[in-house]
Amino acid sequence: MPEHHAVVLESVTVTPAGADRPVLRDVDLAVEEGELALVVGRTGSGKSTLLGAMCGRVPHFTGGTLAGRVLVHGRDTRDHRPRDLADLVGVVGQDPLAGFVTDTVEEELAYGMEQLGLPAATMRKRVEETLDVLGIPELRGAALRELSGGQQQRVAIGSVLTAHPRVILLDEPTSALDPTGAEEVLATITRLVHDLAVTVVVAEHRVERVLHYADRVVHVAPDGLVTAGLPAQVMESSDVTSPVVELGRWAGWRPLPLSVRDARRAARGLRQHLGSGSPAGLPTRQEGGSPVLRAAGVVVRHPGDVVAVAGVDLALRTGEVTALMGRNGSGKSSLLWALQGSAPPSAGRVEVTGPAGTPVDPAALSPVRRRALVGLVPQTATDLLYLDSVGAECAQADRESTAADGACAALLERLAPDVPADRHPRDLSEGQKLALVLAVQLTADPPVLLLDEPTRGLDPVAKVALTAALRDLAARGRSVVVATHDVEFVAECADRVVVMATGEVVADGPTAEVVVSSPAFAPQVAKVLQPGPWLTVDDVRAALPGGAP
Numbered sequence: 001m002p003e004h005h006a007v008v009l010e011s012v013t014v015t016p017a018g019a020d021r022p023v024l025r026d027v028d029l030a031v032e033e034g035e036l037a038l039v040v041g042r043t044g045s046g047k048s049t050l051l052g053a054m055c056g057r058v059p060h061f062t063g064g065t066l067a068g069r070v071l072v073h074g075r076d077t078r079d080h081r082p083r084d085l086a087d088l089v090g091v092v093g094q095d096p097l098a099g100f101v102t103d104t105v106e107e108e109l110a111y112g113m114e115q116l117g118l119p120a121a122t123m124r125k126r127v128e129e130t131l132d133v134l135g136i137p138e139l140r141g142a143a144l145r146e147l148s149g150g151q152q153q154r155v156a157i158g159s160v161l162t163a164h165p166r167v168i169l170l171d172e173p174t175s176a177l178d179p180t181g182a183e184e185v186l187a188t189i190t191r192l193v194h195d196l197a198v199t200v201v202v203a204e205h206r207v208e209r210v211l212h213y214a215d216r217v218v219h220v221a222p223d224g225l226v227t228a229g230l231p232a233q234v235m236e237s238s239d240v241t242s243p244v245v246e247l248g249r250w251a252g253w254r255p256l257p258l259s260v261r262d263a264r265r266a267a268r269g270l271r272q273h274l275g276s277g278s279p280a281g282l283p284t285r286q287e288g289g290s291p292v293l294r295a296a297g298v299v300v301r302h303p304g305d306v307v308a309v310a311g312v313d314l315a316l317r318t319g320e321v322t323a324l325m326g327r328n329g330s331g332k333s334s335l336l337w338a339l340q341g342s343a344p345p346s347a348g349r350v351e352v353t354g355p356a357g358t359p360v361d362p363a364a365l366s367p368v369r370r371r372a373l374v375g376l377v378p379q380t381a382t383d384l385l386y387l388d389s390v391g392a393e394c395a396q397a398d399r400e401s402t403a404a405d406g407a408c409a410a411l412l413e414r415l416a417p418d419v420p421a422d423r424h425p426r427d428l429s430e431g432q433k434l435a436l437v438l439a440v441q442l443t444a445d446p447p448v449l450l451l452d453e454p455t456r457g458l459d460p461v462a463k464v465a466l467t468a469a470l471r472d473l474a475a476r477g478r479s480v481v482v483a484t485h486d487v488e489f490v491a492e493c494a495d496r497v498v499v500m501a502t503g504e505v506v507a508d509g510p511t512a513e514v515v516v517s518s519p520a521f522a523p524q525v526a527k528v529l530q531p532g533p534w535l536t537v538d539d540v541r542a543a544l545p546g547g548a549p
Helices: 047-055 105-115 120-133 149-161 179-196 207-213 231-235 243-251 260-266 268-276 332-340 367-373 390-400 407-415 430-444 460-475 487-493 511-516 524-528 537-543
Strands: 005-015 024-032 036-041 065-072 089-092 167-171 199-203 216-220 226-229 291-302 306-317 320-326 347-353 374-377 448-452 479-483 496-501 504-510
Touching: 005 047, 005 199, 024 047, 024 199, 024 216, 024 226, 036 047, 036 179, 036 207, 047 065, 047 089, 047 167, 047 199, 047 216, 089 149, 105 120, 105 149, 120 149, 149 167, 149 179, 167 179, 179 199, 179 207, 207 243, 216 231, 226 231, 243 260, 243 524, 243 537, 260 268, 260 524, 268 537, 291 332, 306 320, 306 332, 306 347, 306 479, 306 504, 320 332, 320 460, 320 487, 332 374, 332 448, 332 479, 367 374, 374 430, 390 407, 390 430, 407 430, 407 460, 430 448, 430 460, 460 479, 460 487, 479 487, 487 511, 487 524, 496 511, 504 511, 524 537
Parallel strands: 036 199, 036 216, 089 167, 167 199, 320 479, 320 496, 374 448, 448 479
Antiparallel strands: 005 024, 005 065, 216 226, 291 306, 291 347, 496 504
8 A cells, every 4th residue: 555545445345234236336446645535426326335434334333245455544444443443534424413422512522532542631632622623612511412413513523633533534524514614614624634634535415515625526426336536527527516517517618617716717708798688587586475374573492591593573475485594503493393383482473374274373283283284304304214114104104195105205216216115214325314204294295394404415416306396395385494504405496595693583585685695605606606696507597598608
């Protein structure tokens, strides 16, 4: 193994226990020391398996077989179990809460160092450094279970950083983070790569967040074949891209831009061409109909008299997709639970239009009647899965919703193709689990549907399918609310954006008006074509049906 290689895979084929075909096939890959490698691919293609092979979890913990050889700084994973690589490799999984082993932030940051037997003075110093680097010093004594999803993600990354590993593997590290938080975490990771020669391998569906930092892109195809190369080279043909890359492909820009900055330079002519015409070709967003749910003065308090929602007034209208945005901890999830009625507000009132057209308080209804009026897909969506196979979950959803047989399975196929009906839900990838829960909830088809971070773990192709499903619901008069940090998904899907901060609504209006004026929430195409009103590549195509100038 050459000295400059941190991780080497030689002819690696991984076949899960009980599977009739491998997830990864004949993988030859070398990741260099001090390199940031971005792993991309469709949901369920094997990205997490690839990361698992790099740290020895595959096959030591997962079962199945691994043919070939994996070397981590010269140590063969056949002879070294994950605990034998703990001083070399740090791993951050998709579900941070599942990986925590202590109760508070400070204890979690110190735990890995304790296992390595580091001196107390060293541990204290590194804990303080990590709290500052991640911007969470005020959370030092906080209980892990009381943190928002994004805060938990930062702590999970921090617990790995404190051990100063030579290789860090991150699976969807920014999926729960708001745009600003994601930039801060990625800046931290990049600093480790540039200044300390740490090798970082990141599997991430939100390609637009990481691509311009990457030294190498590793593409995992659905058939298990893996290719790697320079980012621009791989992005020329990748089925998973960013809006900047998609715009560059359409416009024929060479070299292919990977960042907003590079795309703005290439887009000077395009901006002039778009600016000289009328934005008449810009697709109009749906205007909502009559209110179907009203919230007035909603206040939500958590234990310790923490005010999560501070007097919110909100009307949800039929035929409208509303995006609920804001920093981690701004109160989005708390508001959704209050609107749904499972966690009634501490003050204020919520009313949803009942079957007879009369307003009712969802909190006063039985769980079954409540779900029929207001559906909710929580952040921990897998809590809603309780049967022993994908097929059973889909069949149950069809029965409970009095939908046609196969309706749920057809939705699942659109969101995540080729998920075996006999597979146990816990054996699915995180993205496939989420797709299954979304299919179940979409089959129920309530008048109001609330979704909390529904794109976590979904690849861009699945997001297109989810967008189509939600737009279809809106077209049929449903009201959909999506709490999300995914600005690109909002640009494609939402008619209206509501922004929260410290428990209050600070902005509420049509998508283009709200996001274009916000540096944090503006999608890539809007940043490239500023000050124009275009949000997506499809918007640009519609404005220039004859193609790029």
